[in-house]
Structure formats: C-alpha cells, structure tokens
Amino acid sequence: MSGALVPRAQSAHGSIDRIEVENFKSYKGAHTIGPFKKFTSVIGPNGSGKSNLMDAISFVLGVRSSQLRGTTFKDLIYTVDLADASESRRTARVTLAYVPEGEGEILFTRVIEASGATRFEVNNVRMTAEEYNERLKSYGILVKARNFLVYQGDIEAVAAKSPKELTTLIEQISGSDEYTERYAESERAKQRAED
Numbered sequence: 001m002s003g004a005l006v007p008r009a010q011s012a013h014g015s016i017d018r019i020e021v022e023n024f025k026s027y028k029g030a031h032t033i034g035p036f037k038k039f040t041s042v043i044g045p046n047g048s049g050k051s052n053l054m055d056a057i058s059f060v061l062g063v064r065s066s067q068l069r070g071t072t073f074k075d076l077i078y079t080v081d082l083a084d085a086s087e088s089r090r091t092a093r094v095t096l097a098y099v100p101e102g103e104g105e106i107l108f109t110r111v112i113e114a115s116g117a118t119r120f121e122v123n124n125v126r127m128t129a130e131e132y133n134e135r136l137k138s139y140g141i142l143v144k145a146r147n148f149l150v151y152q153g154d155i156e157a158v159a160a161k162s163p164k165e166l167t168t169l170i171e172q173i174s175g176s177d178e179y180t181e182r183y184a185e186s187e188r189a190k191q192r193a194e195d
Contacts, residue, residue: 014100014139016057022093023078024059024112025052034097060094060110062120062133062143074116090114100139108136142173 018034021027026049033053034040042050059076077092092112099105109121110132120132127135133143161169171177 014098014103017097017099017105019053019056019060020093020095020097021056023090024056024092024094025049025076025078027052027056028078056094057096060096060108061136061141062110062129072116073112073118077112077114098139108132142175 016034016036018032018036020030020032022030033056042053044050055076077090091114093109095107095109097105097107107121107123109124111119111121113119120127120129122132122135136143158166158169168177171180
C-alpha cells in the first residue's frame with residue numbers, strides 16, 4: 001500500500017478547497033474530491049487512483065501531458081469501455097477550487113476537447129494559456145518550477161542536485177530567473193563603465 005500526500009496548498013496566498021474531475025483518467029463521469037483540510041492524506045492500494053488525483057491537480061495547474069504519464073492529452077480522457085460503446089470519445093475536465101486569503105473562491109478549469117486540444121478557464125471565462133499561467137503565478141503557483149506538489153522521489157532528486165543545479169531550482173521557485181537577462185546586461189554595463 002502506498003499513499004500520496006496532498007497538502008492544502010497553503011501559502012501566503014490561499015489554499016485548495018476541492019478538485020472536480022469529469023472523465024479524467026480513471027474517473028468516469030463527474031466526481032468532487034474534497035474538501036481538503038489543512039493536511040489531507042490520500043491512501044489506498046496500488047492501482048486505486050492516488051496518482052490520478054495528483055495528475056488531476058498537476059493537469060489543472062498547467063503541467064504538460066508528458067509529465068502526466070500520457071503521451072498526448074487524449075490519453076488523459078477516460079477511455080470508453082464496452083458499456084459505453086455507443087458513445088463517442090468524450091471530453092475531460094478538471095476544476096480546482098482555490099480560496100485566496102481574504103478573497104472569494106476562484107475556479108481554475110482545464111478542459112481536454114475530443115480533438116485532444118486543451119482550453120483554460122478562470123471562473124468560467126476562457127483564457128489563453130499565458131493569461132491562465134499569469135493568474136496562477138499571481139497566487140505563487142509556478143507551473144515551470146512545479147512548486148505546488150511534491151511527488152514521490154522529488155526529495156531524493158533535489159538532494160542529489162549539484163550546487164549549481166540547486167541554485168537554478170531556487171531561482172525558478174523564487175522567480176528571480178526572470179531577471180537573468182537584466183542582471184547580465186547590468187553586469188555588462190558595469191564592466192564597460194569600469195573599463
């Protein structure tokens with residue numbers, strides 16, 4: 001038996017209240033998972049869907065399909081079984097209910113169309129991937145740095161990093177990597193002035 005820990009994404013910015021999934025991976029139909037408490041532990045035997053919950057959270061927070069144990073987004077749609085043989089391949093949807101400190105609930109939604117394309121919504125308003133990521137970033141959720149979940153093996157992977165790799169990781173998480181070019185230009189200007 002193994003388990004996945006799902007912290008209630010606490011930060012200075014807020015917390016996850018619940019996850020709503022529809023036809024995502026092993027979840028046939030619509031399901032609400034939660035509400036999550038300050039600390040929630042998801043346990044069960046191998047094959048019971050723990051990793052699919054982690055994948056649902058990662059998916060709605062903008063992670064690519066290759067990082068979700070699927071080669072394409074179509075692979076993440078619940079596969080039609082024999083009982084549903086008359087239905088065509090359906091769409092999938094994951095909604096994350098996020099409660100920022102001092103604000104009302106915000107619904108982040110990511111949908112996989114039957115074609116395999118994805119779309120993003122915040123409070124049922126369609127957005128581009130860039131706008132969606134900027135909204136997540138405003139709450140300290142960094143898709144590129146994947147600072148929102150700790151997967152099995154992540155701790156060992158961080159511990160095995162070289163000092164340079166650790167510096168790069170810290171720069172991604174802190175957001176300072178966005179200033180790399182500005183810093184390099186300032187360094188060049190300083191060098192020119194000294195010369």
